[in-house]
């Protein structure tokens with residue numbers, strides 16, 4: 085056995101998982117074969133065995149399924165997958181129904197398949213380490229815990245009790261596991277933890293010679309009752325509808341898990357396990373799981389491990405970072421930095437404004453203190469790290485200064501020249517601009533190689549993504565430092581090359597303007613907004629444009645037009661631009677902040693916003709024909725085409741940055757796996773055919789040139 089060590093001593097069989105050439109244990113093909121060999125060995129030795137201990141030689145217990153293999157699966161593989169899962173469970177079941185006590189000694193994290201291995205033990209002992217996580221997050225990858233996870237957790241915790249851990253994929257600490265009854269004993273972390281766990285395991289084995297899982301005993305009652313009991317039956321009327329509402333029918337896994345829980349409780353264990361295998365085989369070979377695994381496992385890991393970070397540069401640890409502008413963004417960034425231990429100088433034009441910016445951190449931390457999620461001491465430490473000031477000189481010695489002043493080129497140039505001399509030797513300067521090309525802003529800098537874009541999203545506290553923009557002259561060392569800074573404050577960096585709107589603002593612009601173009605065609609605003617929600621965007625294009633401001637969009641368009649004219653280039657207005665001018669200038673509807681946009685924002689408390697009734701007489705056409713599938717496709721395809729163009733133009737240089745950036749920066753629906761995975765998931769031919777058809781009816785925004793098609797093919801990931 086290559087991945088499992090087996091030792092039988094004094095009647096105790098110790099099974100140690102230890103996959104070679106891997107930092108973690110996985111359910112790889114070799115492990116599956118080894119498990120069959122192991123079970124055969126245990127059966128041979130069973131007369132001599134008094135008990136079994138499951139343990140790991142890695143720093144974690146067991147990581148779970150081999151996801152690379154899952155990326156190669158297609159619907160035609162469902163039968164083979166069913167057989168494979170059934171074999172894994174047959175081996176588990178042989179061990180746990182042998183009539184011998186089995187103890188899992190959990191030295192570290194056990195997630196997904198790893199937690200299902202842990203659940204083979206009748207008794208579970210864990211090291212109470214803060215880093216350790218247990219649970220079944222399969223749903224977040226479009227999967228279902230099919231190696232007995234659904235069956236066992238539902239029987240342990242009941243239908244209601246198990247829901248958060250199965251349908252939502254909530255993970256839990258060793259302490260929480262203990263309070264849920266999923267772990268029976270905890271030991272303190274440290275050098276002696278392994279020995280202590282073993283001692284406890286041996287004692288339990290000696291005291292429970294013929295252990296079994298609780299539900300194997302006659303008369304076992306599932307907590308909360310069976311689906312036929314009145315309380316559960318009542319819950320079952322509501323729960324599926326709630327799931328449907330949350331997933332909008334776009335994510336099959338939560339529904340499949342719920343169905344599997346309910347069906348599994350009404351049959352015996354072997355049948356429940358078979359039902360589970362069927363559901364898993366279907367999910368695992370479907371398009372959604374592939375998209376989610378690709379993005380939420382492989383792409384996220386690529387970002388964490390720094391695949392877009394220039395690898396030659398040494399690691400950078402920011403100690404002191406200055407922020408120019410204590411407005412909405414500056415205040416948010418200050419809190420993000422200070423809570424990660426970075427000394428922060430928050431500068432504005434007056435002490436009053438700087439203090440106001442700092443008060444944002446005071447408010448956020450106070451809310452956490454009030455909820456018991458932060459200690460008053462921690463709050464004080466964070467606030468003490470933020471020095472609010474109106475003095476440029478206070479920026480002296482900063483490793484990095486980020487400007488977040490008004491979106492105005494002249495002002496940005498002025499503050500750059502004022503603050504740059506304050507940088508510590510080797511320090512660098514960044515702009516948080518959301519629209520102005522970085523290479524142009526860098527002209528104001530005395531060291532363009534040390535000038536970069538670090539584009540945060542609002543609200544900074546909630547948005548994990550940060551877009552790093554490499555200007556024409558930005559050095560690779562500066563890119564690496566910006567990457568390290570973003571990771572140091574716990575955010576997710578993507579790296580793009582400079583271009584108008586970079587990646588996220590550019591693609592986001594195509595989404596909202598496609599919505600405005602539809603309105604210009606006479607399609608009802610409510611239908612447009614509904615299409616946005618139905619395809620999985622967080623909000624409709626008109627509502628989000630109201631939030632980001634119609635005036636701002638118009639300002640950016642005017643600025644772009646002026647830049648194009650100055651460069652002697654032809655500016656082509658997007659189809660919705662005239663309508664936007666009309667709304668802002670003729671009808672004084674600047675957006676949410678101005679109290680009026682596509683929506684009305686009633687001042688009365690509790691009265692919700694509603695679409696401005698005048699949109700109907702002004703823009704809707706009674707004879708317009710539209711189809712919801714077309715509307716949904718237009719909103720998604722327009723963004724996917726623009727993302728592919730970004731790859732083709734070298735604005736983006738990786739698919740993981742494209743996918744993660746589109747989901748976390750723009751709100752591109754997660755069920756697709758991101759804007760590029762949307763294309764790869766459906767296949768190049770199908771995508772091109774549909775995009776061509778949309779281009780023929782709705783314009784050049786959907787047109788794919790040969791270069792763009794070549795870029796899509798060139799960047800296609802291979803698993």
Ligand SMILES: NC(=O)c1ccc[n+]([C@@H]2O[C@H](COP(=O)([O-])OP(=O)(O)OC[C@H]3O[C@@H](n4cnc5c(N)ncnc54)[C@H](O)[C@@H]3O)[C@@H](O)[C@H]2O)c1
Pocket residue numbers: 408409410411412413414431432433437487488489490491492495499516517518519539540541542
């Ligand atoms: N608001 C967003 O959603 C968002 C998102 C990403 C990026 N951005 C960009 O971030 C920047 C700031 O945006 P915001 O929404 O925080 O603006 P804001 O209007 O809330 O804040 C700007 C702040 O800059 C201050 N300021 C002006 N001149 C200054 C100077 N000489 N020195 C120091 N401070 C000065 C102002 O007093 C004000 O407090 C802009 O470039 C914007 O495009 C904004």
